[in-house]
Amino acid sequence: xxxxxxxxxxxxxxxxxxxxxxxxxxxxxxxxxxxxxxxxxxxxxxxxxxxxxxxxxxxxxxxxxxxxxxxxxxxxxxxxxxxxxxxxxxxxxxxxxxxxxxxxxxxxxxxxxxxxxxxxxxxxxxxxxxxxxxxxxxxxxxxxxxxxxxxxxxxxxxxxxxxxxxxxxxxxxxxxxxxxxxxxxxxxxxxxxxxxxxxxxxxxxxxxxxxxxxxxxxxxxxxxxxxxxxxxxxxxxxxxxxxxxxxxxxxxxxxxxxxxxxxxxxxxxxxxxxxxxxxxxxxxxxxxxxxxxxxxxxxxxxxxxxxxxxxxxxxxxxxxxxxxxx
Amino acid sequence: xxxxxxxxxxxxxxxxxxxxxxxxxxxxxxxxxxxxxxxxxxxxxxxxxxxxxxxxxxxxxxxxxxxxxxxxxxxxxxxxxxxxxxxxxxxxxxxxxxxxxxxxxxxxxxxxxxxxxxxxxxxxxxxxxxxxxxxxxxxxxxxxxxxxxxxxxxxxxxxxxxxxxxxxxxxxxxxxxxxxxxxxxxxxxxxxxxxxxxxxxxxxxxxxxxxxxxxxxxxxxxxxxxxxxxxxxxxxxxxxxxxxxxxxxxxxxxxxxxxxxxxxxxxxxxxxxxxxxxxxxxxxxxxxxxxxxxxxxxxxxxxxxxxxxxxxx
Numbered sequence: 001x002x003x004x005x006x007x008x009x010x011x012x013x014x015x016x017x018x019x020x021x022x023x024x025x026x027x028x029x030x031x032x033x034x035x036x037x038x039x040x041x042x043x044x045x046x047x048x049x050x051x052x053x054x055x056x057x058x059x060x061x062x063x064x065x066x067x068x069x070x071x072x073x074x075x076x077x078x079x080x081x082x083x084x085x086x087x088x089x090x091x092x093x094x095x096x097x098x099x100x101x102x103x104x105x106x107x108x109x110x111x112x113x114x115x116x117x118x119x120x121x122x123x124x125x126x127x128x129x130x131x132x133x134x135x136x137x138x139x140x141x142x143x144x145x146x147x148x149x150x151x152x153x154x155x156x157x158x159x160x161x162x163x164x165x166x167x168x169x170x171x172x173x174x175x176x177x178x179x180x181x182x183x184x185x186x187x188x189x190x191x192x193x194x195x196x197x198x199x200x201x202x203x204x205x206x207x208x209x210x211x212x213x214x215x216x217x218x219x220x221x222x223x224x225x226x227x228x229x230x231x232x233x234x235x236x237x238x239x240x241x242x243x244x245x246x247x248x249x250x251x252x253x254x255x256x257x258x259x260x261x262x263x264x265x266x267x268x269x270x271x272x273x274x275x276x277x278x279x280x281x282x283x284x285x286x287x288x289x290x291x292x293x294x295x296x297x298x299x300x301x302x303x304x305x306x307x308x309x310x311x312x313x314x315x316x317x318x319x320x321x322x323x324x325x326x
Numbered sequence: 327x328x329x330x331x332x333x334x335x336x337x338x339x340x341x342x343x344x345x346x347x348x349x350x351x352x353x354x355x356x357x358x359x360x361x362x363x364x365x366x367x368x369x370x371x372x373x374x375x376x377x378x379x380x381x382x383x384x385x386x387x388x389x390x391x392x393x394x395x396x397x398x399x400x401x402x403x404x405x406x407x408x409x410x411x412x413x414x415x416x417x418x419x420x421x422x423x424x425x426x427x428x429x430x431x432x433x434x435x436x437x438x439x440x441x442x443x444x445x446x447x448x449x450x451x452x453x454x455x456x457x458x459x460x461x462x463x464x465x466x467x468x469x470x471x472x473x474x475x476x477x478x479x480x481x482x483x484x485x486x487x488x489x490x491x492x493x494x495x496x497x498x499x500x501x502x503x504x505x506x507x508x509x510x511x512x513x514x515x516x517x518x519x520x521x522x523x524x525x526x527x528x529x530x531x532x533x534x535x536x537x538x539x540x541x542x543x544x545x546x547x548x549x550x551x552x553x554x555x556x557x558x559x560x561x562x563x564x565x566x567x568x569x570x571x572x573x574x575x576x577x578x579x580x581x582x583x584x585x586x587x588x589x590x591x592x593x594x595x596x597x598x599x600x601x602x603x604x605x606x607x608x609x610x611x612x613x614x615x616x617x618x619x620x621x622x623x624x625x626x627x628x629x630x631x632x633x634x635x636x637x638x639x
């Protein structure tokens with residue numbers, strides 16, 4: 001503070017003058033190297049995508065070129081019998097149908113239940129209830145899918161069977177069926193719907209709620225007629241991302257849905273999904289370059305295209321929602 | 327709110343009914359978890375004897391154990407974490423701290439989000455093609471691999487990677503990399519801007535700021551995300567199943583090039599057999615798997631609480 005520099009200050013100034021200033025060349029060079037390395041890491045994810053697209057396209061191309069396969073049969077055919085019978089058929093629709101059936105059962109359970117749970121957690125629940133429910137949902141989200149598969153096989157399907165025996169006098173559901181697997185898929189995606197929807201609901205500005213309450217709305221009016229519509233794009237995003245997970249789910253359907261690819265929308269029937277077909281091929285000792293092996297690449301391509309489209313729509317909705325409120 | 331006017335009593339009743347529906351739906355989630363845990367415990371606890379942990383897989387249910395899959399899971403998940411943590415955090419640092427909003431960087435960002443939605447079995451197929459078989463470009467045609475280094479030593483490579491621990495770790499890395507990146511990005515975004523500005527005002531470069539200020543501040547959150555990603559990796563069976571890992575092996579891995587099997591795959595195989603005795607074994611295996619995962623979750627929660635306390639003080 002004093003006008004006359006202290007002796008200590010003078011010493012520091014002198015030292016600074018004598019010592020050669022640290023060259024910035026080295027520092028800048030290091031900065032550039034680090035930046036380059038980090039960019040390389042970031043480019044790795046693009047490389048992953050390129051590899052996925054390239055590999056799937058290349059192998060699918062080889063699959064289509066095989067003499068026993070035609071593109072129109074693959075995309076339009078309604079029979080999928082690659083292993084049995086003298087004549088092999090590669091029509092993708094039975095597998096797509098099985099996937100949609102299981103996902104539809106899961107979604108029919110998880111979307112309404114998940115959304116209502118989210119509304120409860122965000123609008124109704126007292127803090128103490130929230131604090132106990134959130135960890136329960138986190139644990140549900142962390143349970144491995146093979147455990148849900150076991151659950152479907154050992155608990156859900158037998159429960160459905162005894163319920164139907166009690167109601168209709170016969171079990172109705174076979175040991176492997178789409179409903180048992182679908183309900184387990186529903187329990188698996190429930191935490192995704194709940195946590196993403198709750199985030200969306202909580203992001204709705206307080207003012208909207210207060211305005212609706214001031215107009216005399218009950219808590220129901222405020223939550224269902226004001227907050228939910230305001231968060232709609234965020235809620236839709238959670239639905240899309242959850243359905244993507246359901247479609248790509250593998251171990252539950254491999255354990256509980258059975259192995260019969262058929263074109264049916266009967267939820268009590270045995271069915272095979274795209275993912276379960278891949279499991280069947282890779283668990284059996286299919287020759288590395290045979291038609292069965294190549295067919296699993298083609299199925300993977302269809303699965304990849306469907307899930308990619310759904311993820312992109314989901315992320316788009318999420319971005320729309322964020323731009324609206326954040 | 328259109329339509330004819332409603333009486334107050336009707337509206338209050340409507341509100342009550344909706345609250346009841348809320349409670350029913352919420353308890354459904356709790357009920358699902360409770361039934362799952364209880365059924366697994368009832369079926370699996372009697373099987374948790376000492377030799378369940380010390381025996382290899384067997385065709386006789388009463389002699390079967392999980393020594394090989396348990397050690398395989400530890401090996402492959404450690405490998406996966408050592409690979410994906412640096413790569414994921416580096417990507418997040420690039421996107422959050424270094425990247426200008428160019429078209430390339432926005433594309434990378436979008437790409438990561440979309441990769442997070444790819445089903446794990448598709449990653450398994452890519453792992454099979456790129457790591458296990460290396461596109462058929464390396465090694466001789468009859469399947470004998472190209473060996474680099476002394477095959478007896480810990481540090482040697484066999485190309486292609488085949489069904490080795492390294493191939494499994496790399497494949498799982500593909501699965502959890504988007505999760506690690508997104509969690510790390512959120513952790514970095516939560517670090518107050520003022521910290522970075524203070525550091526840069528002192529003359530620190532972008533990297534000095536990142537390495538000495540931003541990353542240490544974000545480290546606990548990144549670690550929490552990494553633990554959750556790792557619990558995902560421990561539970562994955564589909565991508566490794568595609569690689570063609572064996573079920574019956576009577577040895578534990580000793581190097582990155584050894585064969586392995588994992589706990590979820592063993593559970594799947596036991597659960598898909600018709601005999602009830604194997605289902606009991608699957609339940610016992612699930613208890614072990616869930617115990618590992620719950621302790622990981624507990625660790626993550628503990629870290630989060632400690633983090634909240636240290637930022638509050």
